[in-house]
Amino acid sequence: MHASVLKYFIEVASCGSVRKASERLFVAASAVNRQIHKLEDELGVELFDRLPTGLRLNPAGERLLKHAQETLHQFQVMRTELDALKGERTGHVKVAAMDSFFEELLPSAVEEFLQIFPAVTYTITSIQPMEVAQLVMTGQADVGLAFVGRVPGGVKVMSRAKLPIGIVLPPGHPLANRASLSLKDCAPYPFLRSSSHPVISAALSPDFAAFWDDMEPAATCNSTPLLKRLIMGGKGISCFSKIAFIEELKRGELLWRPFELPALNELQVGILVPTQRVLPHVTQNFVGRMARRLMQLEATAAAL
CATH class of the missing domain: 3.40.190.10 (Periplasmic binding protein-like II)
Known part of the structure; x- marks a missing residue:
């Protein structure tokens, strides 16, 4: 329990935000906030300066952060040593x-x-x-x-x-006001292709595979970060799931629109x-x- 509270504290200190920390921890923001307040009550001191732009560690928080990082490190070392005896924490x-x-x-x-x-x-x-x-x-x-x-x-x-594939495009693009897009809609605009090979099989969507093969891309690049920058710079649109663009979509820096193809809209990712x-x-x-x-x-x- 103590380790969990310290982990929450470290994440909030790193992110400067309870909401961002909760997303990284995959824990409800209310639960993270409650643990931070509980920790402050237990210590009898505030740990953060609460600013309009977020949370910033004060001197007491900085001292606790050093302790928390050292404590968690030692805790993990101890767990590793114990569990190594059982052969469960190596591999x-x-x-x-x-x-x-x-x-x-x-x-x-x-x-x-x-x-x-x-x-x-x-x-x-x-x-x-x-x-x-x-x-x-x-x-x-x-x-x-x-x-x-x-x-x-x-x-x-x-x-x-x-998490189906769709079209990623910058705000202000001529297609941005459309709720969904057909392959014909996309054809007139510069397209940034992530690979020369289709991202899905032709058996799943022959129309999409043909579109992918027949296009004359403005660029073909297998680096998602580079393609992201090109899209944001207005150099073209591209075809992706939302997986790689969550933060940009949240901030409104990029938009995502589904295809008017049922086979693509039902597409799933998996482990x-x-x-x-x-x-x-x-x-x-x-x-x-x-x-x-x-x-x-x-x-x-x-x-x-």
């Missing part, structure tokens, strides 16, 4: 994921996991969506994150969320694991935590 996690997951979901998940399982090592590979299942099936990855439709034998979906082998305890724990984060991401995206 290697191999993840293959499409690039969108590298913007926020995967970094925050691994960051959290490192706090709890500091002895675990990782191999994390960015790969085209349609290639993820193959890496999981062949054992090159333990966990896959990608769009899921029909999955091959030897692979199963542990958790899934409705893929092998069926032919049992994953180690630590990897199963990682999958469970990723599943919770994916459900939270789905809820956040639906509200945008």
Whole structure:
């Protein structure tokens, strides 16, 4: 319990906001706020200066932050030493994921996991969506994150969320006032393509696959951060799920519009694991935590 309170405090101090900390912790903002007030009451001193722009540590808060970081570090070292005796907190996690997951979901998940399982090592590979299942099936990855439709034998979906692909565009774009978009709507405008290969199979949507293959892109680039900057700079529109654009969509820096294609609007992303082998305890724990984060991401995206 003490460790949880200190973790909440450290996150609020880092974010300068209870709301932002709650999103990173995947805990209700009211619960985080309640724990901060409880901590201040217990210590008999305020820990933050509450400013119009957010929360800022005061001298008492800075002193507690140093203590909290040292305490949690020692706590995790102790847990690792104890659990290493049981062989439950060491191991290697191999993840293959499409690039969108590298913007926020995967970094925050691994960051959290490192706090709890500091002895675990990782191999994390960015790969085209349609290639993820193959890496999981062949054992090159333990966990896959990608769009899921029909999955091959030897692979199963542990958790899934409705996060379909659509068009990402800047505010003020001629298509911005449309509630949904057809492929014909998009055709006249410069398009930024994330890969020369379609992000979904032609079997799922032949029309979309043909559109992808026939276009003359303004740029083809497999870096989501670079494509994000090009879209924000008005250099073109692109096709993505909301996964990589949550913060920009919240701030109104970018817009997302669904396609007028039922097959694309029902598209889900999921966590893929092998069926032919049992994953180690630590990897199963990682999958469970990723599943919770994916459900939270789905809820956040639906509200945008």
